[in-house]
Each structure stands twice: as structure tokens, then as C-alpha cells.
Amino acid sequence: MSRRIGSILIRAIITLLMVAVLNFVLFRVIPGDPAALLLGGARTSVSAEQIEVQRQNWGLDRPLFPDQVLDYLSSTLRGDFGYSFKFRGRHVADLIVERLPATIVLVGLAQFIAIICGVMLGLYAGWRRGGAGDNIATGASLALYSTPAFWLGMILVVIFSTALGWVPGYGAHSPGAIAGSLDWLLDYLRHLALPVTAVALGLVGQYVVVARAAMSDVVTEDYMVTARAKGLTGGQMLMRHAFRNAMLPVVTLITLNLGYVVAGAITVEAVFAWPGIGGLTVEALNARDYPVLQGIFLLLGASIVVANLAADLAYGLLDPRVRQ
Amino acid sequence: MIDSSHHKASLLEVDGLSIDYGLKGISSRAIDGVSFALRAGEAVGLVGESGSGKTTTAMAIAGLLSPNARVSSGEVRYRGNRLPIDDDAAMRPHRWTETSVVFQGAMNALNPVHRIVKQIAEPCMLKLGMSRGEATGRARELLELVGIPADRGAAYPHELSGGMRQRVMIAMALACRPSIVIGDEPTTALDVITQAQILKLLGELRSQLNLALILITHDLSVVAECCDRVMIMYAGRIVEDGAVSEIFAKPKHPYTRLLIDAIPNPANGKKMIRPIPGDPPNLLTRPSGCVFHPRCPSAIGICATEVPSLEKCGQGRVACHLHRSSQQDRVSVHA
Numbered sequence: 001m002s003r004r005i006g007s008i009l010i011r012a013i014i015t016l017l018m019v020a021v022l023n024f025v026l027f028r029v030i031p032g033d034p035a036a037l038l039l040g041g042a043r044t045s046v047s048a049e050q051i052e053v054q055r056q057n058w059g060l061d062r063p064l065f066p067d068q069v070l071d072y073l074s075s076t077l078r079g080d081f082g083y084s085f086k087f088r089g090r091h092v093a094d095l096i097v098e099r100l101p102a103t104i105v106l107v108g109l110a111q112f113i114a115i116i117c118g119v120m121l122g123l124y125a126g127w128r129r130g131g132a133g134d135n136i137a138t139g140a141s142l143a144l145y146s147t148p149a150f151w152l153g154m155i156l157v158v159i160f161s162t163a164l165g166w167v168p169g170y171g172a173h174s175p176g177a178i179a180g181s182l183d184w185l186l187d188y189l190r191h192l193a194l195p196v197t198a199v200a201l202g203l204v205g206q207y208v209v210v211a212r213a214a215m216s217d218v219v220t221e222d223y224m225v226t227a228r229a230k231g232l233t234g235g236q237m238l239m240r241h242a243f244r245n246a247m248l249p250v251v252t253l254i255t256l257n258l259g260y261v262v263a264g265a266i267t268v269e270a271v272f273a274w275p276g277i278g279g280l281t282v283e284a285l286n287a288r289d290y291p292v293l294q295g296i297f298l299l300l301g302a303s304i305v306v307a308n309l310a311a312d313l314a315y316g317l318l319d320p321r322v323r324q
Numbered sequence: 325m326i327d328s329s330h331h332k333a334s335l336l337e338v339d340g341l342s343i344d345y346g347l348k349g350i351s352s353r354a355i356d357g358v359s360f361a362l363r364a365g366e367a368v369g370l371v372g373e374s375g376s377g378k379t380t381t382a383m384a385i386a387g388l389l390s391p392n393a394r395v396s397s398g399e400v401r402y403r404g405n406r407l408p409i410d411d412d413a414a415m416r417p418h419r420w421t422e423t424s425v426v427f428q429g430a431m432n433a434l435n436p437v438h439r440i441v442k443q444i445a446e447p448c449m450l451k452l453g454m455s456r457g458e459a460t461g462r463a464r465e466l467l468e469l470v471g472i473p474a475d476r477g478a479a480y481p482h483e484l485s486g487g488m489r490q491r492v493m494i495a496m497a498l499a500c501r502p503s504i505v506i507g508d509e510p511t512t513a514l515d516v517i518t519q520a521q522i523l524k525l526l527g528e529l530r531s532q533l534n535l536a537l538i539l540i541t542h543d544l545s546v547v548a549e550c551c552d553r554v555m556i557m558y559a560g561r562i563v564e565d566g567a568v569s570e571i572f573a574k575p576k577h578p579y580t581r582l583l584i585d586a587i588p589n590p591a592n593g594k595k596m597i598r599p600i601p602g603d604p605p606n607l608l609t610r611p612s613g614c615v616f617h618p619r620c621p622s623a624i625g626i627c628a629t630e631v632p633s634l635e636k637c638g639q640g641r642v643a644c645h646l647h648r649s650s651q652q653d654r655v656s657v658h659a
Contacts, residue, residue, distance in 0.1 A: 221432055222427060222428070222431055222432040222433040223432060223433055223434055223435040223436070225388070225427065225433070226425075226427055226433045226434070226435075226496075227435075228388060228419075229386060229388055229419055229420065229424065229425045229427070230419065230420045230424075230446065230447045230450070230451070230496075231416045231417065231418075231419035231420045231421065231447065231450070231451055232446075232450060233416065236450065240446070241435050241438075244437050245435070245436070245437055318437070319436070319437060320436070320437060320480040320482070321436055321480070321482045
């Protein structure tokens with residue numbers, strides 16, 4: 001057991017290092033000189049000497065390997081992700097930390113709703129395979145699964161914001177709201193309603209499909225025949241024998257998806273101008289703000305690795321067969 | 325159909341039972357007019373090839389018919405009372421407390437995510453109303469009874485060998501003190517040595533607990549080892565029923581004879597398997613008359629037109645025109 005956890009941890013650390021190195025390489029192969037870019041590029045007249053001074057300050061005159069990559073790794077480990085181009089003089093880490101809560105609230109809540117609804121619906125559909133409920137749930141979830149979430153977001157805005165005017169379709173707060181008050185919270189929740197719905201609808205289909213497939217595999221297993229032969233009722237068979245086995249693939253999916261909570265829903269955040277990581281990514285892309293993008297990519301990579309780690313560990317808790 | 329002198333002693337009576345499976349409007353008959361009686365403590369082998377109806381017969385007795393099965397005639401009586409075998413919910417109290425099943429435990433019949441002691445204790449809690457502690461105690465006793473140290477109860481199924489898992493399956497089947505245990509090919513996935521151990525264990529437990537045992541198998545040697553009586557099934561019908569010793573020494577039905585001939589016996593210099601010619605019948609287009617006549621080497625004219633009934637013949641029963649009482653004289657010529 002502990003040896004298994006140890007090897008999982010070591011693997012995760014190696015993967016993280018590789019993610020960091022890949023991230024470094026990725027931004028070095030992009031054409032363009034950061035120093036020239038920061039000093040204004042072709043639009044302003046900056047002398048070659050000035051650019052050279054800047055390059056030396058940043059260590060860009062030194063070889064990529066090993067000097068620059070080691071520099072990058074050591075500052076990354078210290079939590080120093082450099083400065084943003086667009087937001088002059090601001091630390092990348094500060095920018096990300098500032099935007100992270102909005103994304104975690106949005107995607108976290110949407111995941112929570114999608115998991116609860118999707119898994120229950122999927123398990124039910126798989127248990128009653130071929131019934132009317134199964135057909136409706138499977139059909140609807142496949143339709144949602146194949147629909148882009150940002151398109152759902154636009155439709156939601158058109159209906160519930162523009163036409164009906166029930167909830168706002170833009171931003172996270174109304175202007176002039178006082179942070180911390182009850183009105184502020186209610187206002188925030190009203191702004192949250194549509195983006196959360198869009199992200200949750202985009203995610204729910206996946207959970208229904210996976211939970212249904214897992215459950216319909218389980219109901220044909222021999223141990224379900226044993227459970228029936230033991231004289232268990234349908235409910236006892238479901239709760240005591242089918243549920244935990246059917247949850248194995250579902251839990252893997254949930255933990256893996258939790259890695260994407262920090263990455264945000266880039267397109268949905270863009271549609272709703274939600275001030276999260278997704279929005280920051282789009283802003284940084286438009287401004288060619290490489291340090292910020294590099295920071296976001298690293299965060300995304302790291303959270304996926306951590307989510308994989310969590311999935312491995314969770315699976316071991318649920319399934320005795322992988323514990324050895 | 326059933327010998328009335330057996331009535332009082334019979335634990336279980338199957339009377340003219342026919343079961344159809346329906347699939348998309350097409351229905352095929354899995355068993356056709358099956359009748360037999362089982363006494364308490366008796367061990368009966370149910371032998372036949374795939375699709376002969378042996379499993380359907382056993383599952384009907386256990387109340388485990390699948391939802392697409394339909395009982396079209398006949399009934400099953402347990403201790404004189406008719407069993408509602410086509411009503412899933414009504415059969416629930418009967419299951420495991422009266423009739424339990426030893427499935428192929430070597431395969432996937434045990435739930436992979438629960439400790440074995442919990443799986444054995446489960447029916448004790450749910451069916452006998454024991455507390456968790458009592459049920460666990462009973463499960464540990466049962467493990468010892470089948471030759472597994474009680475401390476191994478904390479193991480998960482995948483941590484045990486195939487033979488051990490089969491022992492767990494047997495312990496589980498005994499949990500609620502049933503009077504009938506059905507063995508559904510309980511030794512099929514095991515090596516011969518383990519197979520012999522499991523059969524020995526089943527035999528010992530049977531006499532110790534006075535269990536009636538119904539052993540489903542396609543392996544006659546398994547029956548020879550631990551049954552008193554054997555019923556040979558072919559295409560949904562019982563074709564021969566009799567004491568094991570008698571049937572092996574003097575098989576009456578041509579199918580039984582061919583089955584026994586098909587067992588390789590190196591001791592007699594019979595090293596090659598002698599297969600039965602022809603194919604098993606298609607249950608959708610079952611042959612007229614005796615279902616075995618297209619493959620039968622001794623078939624006579626009447627076999628293709630008239631269905632032979634299962635009639636008393638000596639100590640057992642046989643369904644064959646060659647053995648009808650009115651044709652006893654001809655039998656001696658043909659057999």
C-alpha cells in the first residue's frame with residue numbers, strides 16, 4: 001500500500017518537472033524576442049544597445065541549456081513566475097491568485113452540480129437500462145455533451161438575460177455594490193447563475209454517459225446474480241453491490257475533471273466576461289503576455305498532475321484490487 | 325406423472341414444467357414438460373450439453389428465472405406448497421433460506437470490492453435478522469466449516485485462489501441453512517485436483533447437514549463422484565433418470581449410452597474421444613417426435629413421429645420408444 005503511494009508520488013513529481021521544462025521550451029520556440037517585445041517592438045525606436053542591455057538584465061544572452069532552464073526552474077520553485085507584459089510591473093503569481101477564486105467558484109460549483117445530477121441520472125439510467133427514463137436521459141445528455149458550452153452560454157444570455165431580464169448576463173458584480181454586504185452576495189449569485197448553468201450543462205452529459213455505461217456493465221456481472229440469489233431486494237442489490245462497483249470509473253472521471261477547475265472554462269468565461277483565469281488567459285493571449293500565459297499553463301499542468309495523483313489514490317481506496 | 329409413493333418423502337416436486345424464453349416476439353422452449361421429485365438429503369446430477377435446459381430447470385427451482393422467461397405450464401412444489409417461480413418478488417423469501425446456489429465462485433460470482441466475511445454474513449443479517457456481530461461470527465464458523473481459517477475472512481476475493489473462492493461460495497450458500505443447494509457447474513473453472521477437493525467437501529457437507537444437492541454439470545465424471553442419482557437432459561427434456569451406478573453400468577437411452585461412450589478412459593485402452601454425431605438441436609425448430617431421433621443410431625420409424633414419454637423402466641425412468649413396456653421384446657433386440 002505505502003509502496004504504491006510512494007511510487008505514485010515519485011511519478012507525479014517527475015511529471016511535474018517535465019511539465020515545467022516543456023512549458024519553458026514551448027515559450028522559447030515562439031518567434032519574437034521578449035526584450036524587443038517588451039520595449040515596444042517595431043513601433044517605437046529603441047536602439048539595439050538598449051535591447052541588448054535588457055537581454056543581459058534578464059539573462060537572455062546566456063545559453064538556454066543549462067543556464068536559462070535552471071534559472072527558470074529555480075525561480076518557479078521559489079514561486080517567482082516573473083512579471084506581466086500587459087499589466088506592467090505586476091507579478092504573474094499575483095495576477096493568477098487574484099483571478100483564481102472567481103474561477104474556482106464558477107467551475108467548482110458547476111462541477112458539483114453536474115456531478116450530483118449527472119451521476120445520479122447516469123446510474124439510474126444504467127440500472128433501468130432500456131426504459132423510458134434511460135432513453136430520455138441518454139438522449140438529452142448526448143445532445144448536451146456534443147454542444148459547445150459557450151454556445152449554450154450565448155443562448156442562455158439571449159433567453160434569460162436579454163429577453164426575460166431575469167438575471168444579468170455580464171460580469172460578476174453590478175457597479176457600486178459594496179463588498180461583503182448581503183446585497184452584494186445576492187448580486188454575485190445572480191451574476192453567477194447563467195455561467196454556472198452553462199458550464200454545468202456542458203459537463204453533465206459526460207457524467208451521465210460514463211455513469212450509465214459503468215452501471216450497465218455492473219448489472220450484468222455474476223456477483224449481481226449472486227446478490228439476487230441471496231434474496232436481496234432491488235434496492236439492496238443496488239446499494240450494497242452495484243453502487244460501489246459502478247462508481248469506480250465515475251470517481252476517476254470526477255477526480256481528473258477536478259484538475260480543470262483551476263483552468264477554468266475559457267470560452268464560457270469569455271462569453272460572460274467572468275473575471276476568472278479563463279478571462280485572464282484570453283486577455284494574455286490578445287496582448288501576447290507570455291509570462292502570464294506561461295504561469296497559467298504551468299498552473300494548469302500542475303493541477304492536472306495533482307488531479308491524476310488524487311484519482312490514483314481515490315481508486316485505491318475504492319477498489320481493493322489495485323491496493324497491493 | 326410423479327410416483328405418488330414418493331409424495332410424502334419428497335422435499336421438492338417439479339411437475340410438468342415447461343418454460344419459454346421470449347425475445348422480440350420469438351419464443352423458444354427451454355424446458356418441456358420436466359417432472360421429477362427430490363428427497364431431502366438426496367444428491368442428483370443434472371447432466372446435459374449446453375442448451376439442454378439443465379440450468380433453466382435449476383434456476384426455476386431457485387426462483388431465479390430471468391425476466392424474459394415464461395412458465396407456460398406445470399409447477400414446482402416445495403414441501404407440498406406451490407412456489408410462485410414466475411413472481412420475482414414473491415420468490416424472495418424462499419431464496420437462500422430454502423434453496424441456495426453455489427455459482428462458479430472461481431469466476432466473478434463474488435463481489436470484488438467487499439471482504440469475503442462480509443459477503444457471507446450479508447444474507448445472515450438480511451434474511452435471518454442477525455446483528456452484524458452475530459452474522460460475522462456465523463460467517464467465521466462457516467469459513468472454518470469449508471476449510472478456510474476464519475482469519476482469512478478479511479481477504480478480498482482477488483486475494484484467494486480459485487479453489488478458495490469456490491469454498492467461500494459454498495460457505496456463503498450454507499449461510500441460511502437451506503435444505504436444497506444447487507451447484508451450478510461448481511468445479512468447471514478448477515484444475516482436477518482442486519475439483520476433487522471441492523466435490524469431496526460438497527459430499528461431506530451434504531451428509532453432515534442433510535442437504536439435498538442438485539449438481540448441474542456437463543461432466544459425467546463429476547456426477548459419478550458425488551451423486552446418488554442422475555438425470556440426463558436433452559433439448560429441454562429429461563431423457564433418462566436413474567441411480568448413478570445403474571446408469572453407468574446399463575444406460576438405457578441411446579443418448580446416455582453415447583455420452584458415456586464419449587468419456588475417454590485410458591485404463592480401458594480407450595484413449596480417443598468418441599463424439600456423438602450431428603449437432604445439438606435448434607430449439608426454435610425442434611425436431612418432431614423424439615428430439616434426439618436425427619442423431620440417434622438406433623432410431624426406428626415411430627421416433628420421428630411420436631414423442632416418447634418419460635416412463636418407469638426398472639428402478640429409473642427413460643423416455644425412449646425402444647424401452648416402452650409394450651415393446652420390451654424389441655428392446656432386447658436393439659439394446
